[in-house]
Amino acid sequence: MAVSSTAARSILIRLQETMAARTHAQAKLNQVVEIIGEELDSEVCSIYLLREGMLELYATRGLNQAAVHVTRLGVGEGLTGTIAQNIETLNLDEAATHPEFQYRPETGEEKFHSFAGVPIVRRERAVGVLTVQHTEPRRYAEVEIVALQTVAMVLAELINNAGMVDAEALDEDSEARTGTEVVTGLKLVKGLAIGQAVFHQPRVTIEQTVAEDTEAERQRVYLAFDRMREQIDQMSNQAEFGVGGEHEQVLETYKMFAYDEGWARRINEAIDSGLTAEAAIERVQQRTRMRMREISDPLLQDRMHDLEDLANRLIRIVSGQLGTAAQKGLTKDTILVAKNLGPAELLEYDKRRLKGVVLEQGSLTAHVVIVARAMGVPVVGRIRNLRGLVRDGDTLLVDGDAGTVTMRPGHGVLDAFEARVTASKRREASYARLRDVEPFTRDGERIEVMMNAGLRDDVAMLQVTGADGIGLYRTEFQFLVSAQLPQRERQARLYRDVLDTAGRKTVIFRTVDIGGDKSLPYLRSDVAKEDENPAMGWRALRLALEREGLMKVQARALLEGAAGRDLNVMFPMVSEPWEFDAAKEVFTSQIAFLKQHKHPLPNAIRYGVMLEVPSLAETLDLLLPRLSFVSIGTNDLTQFLFAADRANPMLAERYDWLSPSILRFLRRVVQSCVGYKIDLGVCGEMGGRRLEALALLGIGIRRLSITPASVGRIKELVRKVDTREITEAMSGWLANPPEDLRAELQAWAEAREIEVE
Incomplete structure (x- = not known):
């Protein structure tokens, strides 16, 4: 099948009309799989949604209807569960050859060989999976996968509005803890720091995914690109580390991505498929995240992080939701918490208030580490599930020497750490x-x-x-x-x-x-x-x-x-x-x-x-x-x-x-x-x-x-x-x-x- 941007837009419009209709949720999803199957000429189209911690077959075209609400897979179980766990795309010409393949007899899928599936992602979490299957063994073309990923993105918004997935699956604080906890990460910049957790980037909520006027959306993106590039140029001129320094070179690399024509072209192509400016940027960003998981070269990973940093900035500009923690201003001694951080964004923070940084990702060769070291800010990276572990305002103790972060310390632990900080300052003063x-x-x-x-x-x-x-x-x-x-x-x-x-x-x-x-x-x-x-x-x-x-x-x-x-x-x-x-x-x-x-x-x-x-x-x-x-x-x-x-x-x-x-x-x-x-x-x-x-x-x-x-x-x-x-x-x-x-x-x-x- 050949899937053009016009066909993708047609799918999105039909999906929006279906979800707006006054019918119950099950009827809507039954229609959704038919629409996708027809438009993509797919023999099988199925939607699995996360319910009570399991991926439940919620609607299908091509598999046995008796399996709907019966077939359930754990996250990480089978091909569908693997997609949800890793938030990745699978494209297989012979599904049974994959090591995670599991056959479910009640679905009647034994005659289908080829398989493709994409995660349905909401707030960076998989809330479901969209799959297609064919009897003939073949890999799906890139344009087909792109169409599926675009549809999955719109589905995420539609099923959320219809209340079809567990509320706790979308609750970013559902896994947050309350007691004292110590986690160990990667030592990136040495030093000791005490402060209150502040999330670097408040979540941008995309209110509308399907565009009404693609040319208007394109103009919004062009204007956002211009503004973002102005911001990067201003940072280069205002950097406090002196002209010609390594930090200037870091920003030059950053600027290279801001002016990258390939990135802008991919966003334009997403708009052509029928997405709004915000949804198009997020769509390209999702693909970037998936590619990052496949890259083993640490330097290339760092460059991809720089690109994600810019995408976050761009989506905030185009949506008008510009309130980063840096722009709002720090009012207390702060430990900045982020999935990852770009060097330009770190430079925006008030050095008097910024005491430390904790990253979910990060590496020794990352540009942000070079900048943080020059600022004298301790950094610990590779702390998994940060949003699940930390709440905004939690007291954090960052030990960059040991690579540990203590969350919500008790009085005894806090007093001991403060004593270490005081002793360290006293020793440094004596050495000075x-x-x-x-x-x-x-x-x-x-x-x-x-x-x-x-x-x-x-x-x-x-x-x-x-x-x-x-x-x-x-x-x-x-x-x-x-x-x-x-x-x-x-x-x-x-x-x-x-x-x-x-x-x-x-x-x-x-x-x-x-x-x-x-x-x-x-x-x-x-x-x-x-x-x-x-x-x-x-x-x-x-x-x-x-x-x-x-x-x-x-x-x-x-x-x-x-x-x-x-x-x-x-x-x-x-x-x-x-x-x-x-x-x-x-x-x-x-x-x-x-x-x-x-x-x-x-x-x-x-x-x-x-x-x-x-x-x-x-x-x-x-x-x-x-x-x-x-x-x-x-x-x-x-x-x-x-x-x-x-x-x-x-x-x-x-x-x-x-x-x-x-x-x-x-x-x-x-x-x-x-x-x-x-x-x-x-x-x-x-x-x-x-x-x-x-x-x-x-x-x-x-x-x-x-x-x-x-x-x-x-x-x-x-x-x-x-x-x-x-x-x-x-x-x-x-x-x-x-x-x-x-x-x-x-x-x-x-x-x-x-x-x-």
């Missing part, structure tokens, strides 16, 4: 007082305490924390927040701005470490797609050397950005000396190019490597004469040494950084650098933990590069340590390892009144 104090040990050794950065705004933390410099600037962050490969001029501007902000303090730029868990949709490798373990695959320097153009552009951008200053360049994931030589040669060729064209160059260039791959330690002596510095990347090194993927929750915390095997390996690297003019340090989370930092000092590490939040606490630790004592203790433990080295080290520290927790 050490900003201008140099970290000398008790025996007079000067320890370099540097910080890691990746965003332009992170660099300002140099002055706040008093760090000695930036021991690791992750240049790939600029690539991760961009919709396309950043141009050389933009890269150079970023590097120049970072050096300007850092002033006389050292900045070590690590060349791009992409691939693995930091894949870019606009830069993919055929080899990387086949990686079974991406963390150990085609990533970092391996990928950059393969994509020579990528590295050439970054090399020239770094050289141009550092013109007239010192440039420190570090190559990630070097496995063998020849890889360092190949990477350095890219810089050498770009230096020659710039000299030839009389461009200014850096005053001096220092090259170094990240020691993350154990094999490099075996040939480090061959490379040391050509290096200025070595940074040990403990995060990756640990997983490679133990063959334990840190992204695997079963293994992430199984192996201890204070294992003798790790510490012996690190000490051997320290000893191999003796006699060379090499700056040796540790980059990574290990150096930011007080007990682990104590162990590193004991094996000879004198430079640490850690998160800005850890700088104060590590400077405070350093001032309490006598390196001669801890070196002697570590030498004994590593020569004859105790059963629990961590416990021994902790007891040693406590005996000297060194706080390590």
Whole structure:
């Protein structure tokens, strides 16, 4: 069958006339399945509605009438139940081959082979299922599925108005709880926050789904698009993070979707089928949600979330229901609750009142996380069924360090959490007082305490924390927040701005470490797609050397950005000396190019490597004469040494950084650098933990590069340590390892009144 937009509109008009007639509900649905069956030339058309928690066959054309109100399926049971549970579309040429297929003899459906079904969705919940079947095995055309989805959307409104589904199925607060409850999610941005729950987005109610004048609806959408684009442009101009920052690039990606012609075209096609402007936007949004469930790539999922964010904004504009929580204004300390959140929408909130964010979705690579981190707002994501768990106004405790959210805490729990917040602020204040104090040990050794950065705004933390410099600037962050490969001029501007902000303090730029868990949709490798373990695959320097153009552009951008200053360049994931030589040669060729064209160059260039791959330690002596510095990347090194993927929750915390095997390996690297003019340090989370930092000092590490939040606490630790004592203790433990080295080290520290927790 060929289903045109005219035919779809004809169905909608006939459905509306039927539901407006003065007949009882059953008669109306009996007519509805006949209309759909006739218009779509379908042998079977059936409607299942959610009643008392079960999907009940409510009307059918083509199946046995005796099965009506008799056949019932649980949500998740059979093909129909699977559609309702997953809120997904099924399109099968042979229904019996699907693993969830169940045969119900009372329906007489054994002669039908092909099957298609779409959920009937109301307020993002499945309240029923619309199915069609044919005897001949065939998959339904896309245009047929679109017609079914459009009809299902109108049916949702009609059956709701007729009171044909359980009221509790549509009650968004029906599952809300009243007692204290603690849920665990994904740690997105660290920090502690207390506030009252405010839902980011009040639900927009679509009053009418069938259009009377399609041209008028189209004009409403055009005007709404214009207004939405103006809002996005205003946000770009008013963003408080400075011109040219990563947040501006996030908004540029956001703007790309706002001007996407394909999105506007799909909404227009939905209007052509007979839907109002609001219903057309919601119709396209429903299809987007279904597609999101089929996408496994986290970066693509995040981009789809950006599109849904814009769809929510557009539907509010076109309906005149503009009251988001941000636009109404926050009046109290707030924990923002949302299914997901776009970066532009987060920027609309008053930072003085916004204390934390809890998301039903969200991921570490999402744009909103980058913005939240810059705002200093803790975020916990991946909390399922948020609308069922939380009511507007509930007190929430957000622990971004542990990834937990406590709902409706009792007085005792609230008092304890407030004490933690107060203690945390007190500790941070004491660390802040050490900003201008140099970290000398008790025996007079000067320890370099540097910080890691990746965003332009992170660099300002140099002055706040008093760090000695930036021991690791992750240049790939600029690539991760961009919709396309950043141009050389933009890269150079970023590097120049970072050096300007850092002033006389050292900045070590690590060349791009992409691939693995930091894949870019606009830069993919055929080899990387086949990686079974991406963390150990085609990533970092391996990928950059393969994509020579990528590295050439970054090399020239770094050289141009550092013109007239010192440039420190570090190559990630070097496995063998020849890889360092190949990477350095890219810089050498770009230096020659710039000299030839009389461009200014850096005053001096220092090259170094990240020691993350154990094999490099075996040939480090061959490379040391050509290096200025070595940074040990403990995060990756640990997983490679133990063959334990840190992204695997079963293994992430199984192996201890204070294992003798790790510490012996690190000490051997320290000893191999003796006699060379090499700056040796540790980059990574290990150096930011007080007990682990104590162990590193004991094996000879004198430079640490850690998160800005850890700088104060590590400077405070350093001032309490006598390196001669801890070196002697570590030498004994590593020569004859105790059963629990961590416990021994902790007891040693406590005996000297060194706080390590």
